[in-house]
Amino acid sequence: MQRIRVSSRQSPVHKLGDSQMTLSPKFRLAAMQSSLLDPSLDYELSMKGDSLIPGLPDDIALNSLLRLPVDDHTHCRAVCKRWYSLFGSKERFFTRRKELGFHDPWLFVFASHKCTGNIQWKVLNLTHFSWHSIPPMPCKDKVCPHGFRCVSIPREGILFVCGGSLTAVDSPLNLVLKYEVQKNRWTVMKKMITARSFFASGVIDGMIYVAGGNSTDLFELDSAEVLDPSKGTWRSIPSMDTNMVAYDAAVLNGKLLITEGWFWPFYVAPRGQIYDPRTNNWETMAEGLREGWTGSSAVVHGNLFVVSEHERTKLKVYDTENDCWETIEGPPLPDQICKPFSVNCSDCRIFVVGRNLHLAIGYIIRLCPRNSTDNRLKFSVQWQVVVAPETLSNLTPSSAQILFA
The missing domain is CATH 2.120.10.80 (Kelch-type beta propeller)
Incomplete structure (x- = not known):
């Protein structure tokens, strides 16, 4: 019999075919950090003058940032709160790409x-x-x-x-x-x-x-x-x-x-x-x-x-x-x-x-x-x-x- 060790910080592993189960991404941020992914927070930061890239309009900056390779996201999150909000979740990253019509x-x-x-x-x-x-x-x-x-x-x-x-x-x-x-x-x-x-x-x-x-x-x-x-x-x-x-x-x-x-x-x-x-x-x-x-x-x-x-x-x-x-x-x-x-x-x-x-x-x-x-x-x-x-x-x-x- 195969044994599975489950950490108290992880969700248990479900058996194949469990019809009630969905799998949460392991890189999704913890609940205590979810406020950083709130779109309203991103809007609030932008209204305070926190630009995505200083000197560039947000639409142009966002168009550029959404082209960055996924393997660079970890480093990008450390730049500022707005970059953390954008790159902290792959779900949000790809959602924004879809909103802007990216089809790569x-x-x-x-x-x-x-x-x-x-x-x-x-x-x-x-x-x-x-x-x-x-x-x-x-x-x-x-x-x-x-x-x-x-x-x-x-x-x-x-x-x-x-x-x-x-x-x-x-x-x-x-x-x-x-x-x-x-x-x-x-x-x-x-x-x-x-x-x-x-x-x-x-x-x-x-x-x-x-x-x-x-x-x-x-x-x-x-x-x-x-x-x-x-x-x-x-x-x-x-x-x-x-x-x-x-x-x-x-x-x-x-x-x-x-x-x-x-x-x-x-x-x-x-x-x-x-x-x-x-x-x-x-x-x-x-x-x-x-x-x-x-x-x-x-x-x-x-x-x-x-x-x-x-x-x-x-x-x-x-x-x-x-x-x-x-x-x-x-x-x-x-x-x-x-x-x-x-x-x-x-x-x-x-x-x-x-x-x-x-x-x-x-x-x-x-x-x-x-x-x-x-x-x-x-x-x-x-x-x-x-x-x-x-x-x-x-x-x-x-x-x-x-x-x-």
Whole structure:
């Protein structure tokens, strides 16, 4: 039996899936200090002539201060009371950013320690390339970091963590957690109808779809369901045409694509399913699409790209008309990015997070056809490497999500 020591100064750790529990950020100020975060106090200080930055109007000063990296906030709090008020709470910091219309992408990486197995979220500021942490998920029991599925609604600054499994007994979970950037906290949502791990997930028109995976008896599932985040309720949708544990999934042209994935040795061809919420039906994935899907995917310019794990980690794109994959021009994934890696994208950039949380940013460029009769889409990629600090050297990613804040 695992024992948890709880300090008298800390809230007790709740068990996974406690529907009444919310997790308060560990960096939220104590109640005795809350007056310093009161907006009315900030207004009072400004009326007394306490400027955010002497010689600058407050609106210009605030616009500048809200661009500072999060890892500098601790030092900034010591400047004055108004800076303490602004930087003393990440919740208030991100709320003010939203009020002023900031929409910068941040990379949220779900990782585990390779020695202890402890799970944690690390966040990369994609402007300053600085890392910081968010409050830990409410996990008491030992869990498998790769059994979860994470999805995000980027423009709303929200991500969801679903399912997973307990490491000791390999038992799938129906857990659902929601993290909100603006509030900087986790909330336990209503559980999935079916406990599952290693399943597919995706967001279509703000709705969260999950399908397949391992069941509580370790058999593969064919069931699927959808969450309406605004109502917090799950409902079943038609089952897939086959029982399947998902390797990867993507949303393309309003459809959820799920692949079983290639595993060495290649004894049998992988299976694949496609769900269309407009018709509420599943169909079998085209042969070329499923057999060439040999890595982790990202959708850029309305096209499906895959960072391949088998062909010298080259980037390739799916040709819908010809049901085939084409390797795009440019170098392969940089050597610093070691498997296992997680992939996501924003605009024309693909983000590949590898072991030790080193990051490769692939800039996708659409090429003009060489002649008027060539209608095929051509792309090239250029890679930029962002080396993570030594403090992250023992972390292995299992998911990467983009949120705007």
